[in-house]
Amino acid sequence: MNVAMKPAPIRKTVQVQVDPRRAFEVFTGRMHAWWPREHSLLGGKPRQDVVVEPRQGGRWFETATDGSECTWGHVITWEPPSRVLLAWQLDGQWKFNPDFLTEVELRFIADGAGATRVELEHRNIERYGEVAEAIRATLDSPDGWSGGLARFAAAANR
């Protein structure tokens, strides 16, 4: 496929009135408390937790109250309290795919006394283009891209 356009990484900055250590802890250790509810791959089951295992190679996953789990990715680099690099491995069908990987990098930068500037970059968005052939192949299947998007949209609209 000819991918003529390469989308820019998504970059966000937010300032929080806590020190970097605290910001890092809340981001990685209390993700269940703030991660948007509508972004869940549990198929509508109530969410129990969102876990980032605190080490390089650690898993990034969510758990349902019935004990089932959905993997989202893993920790590429673990450098508390200043930086964490996560692998977001949800493919064009919003399913975990170990062969698919986009990077989400977080930097926690001290910004005056007791404040932190948190910089986020979600990159490799163009890799979704590389699954275009797979999308084409699965487009008509109920479990395919449109089916996956439909389920995702239904979940997100709840």
Add this chain to the structure above:
Amino acid sequence: MADMTRTLNALADPTRRIVFEKLARRPQAVGELARGLPVSRPAVSQHLAVLKAAGLVTDHAEGTRRVYRIDPAGLGQLRRWLDQFWDRALDAFKTEAEGQGEDE
């Protein structure tokens, strides 16, 4: 999620799915697409307009022809969705980080 709904609706029509699949294989102009389909050229143009509005395809002029290609896997759409998603997520993160006592 309005944008994603539009994507889904755009692909709900079987003819539009075929058009999208053809463009996923390679960029093509309207006339070329219409020759391989049992629908009129104006109908193909209509389908392309819907796909374009949904962010699934883009077009550009090549001489007198207008050539369509898929917006890399609906990436414009996806990127916008992710962009808005991170806005919401970081807002919620900020609220949580600043709402927690240091002694917790």
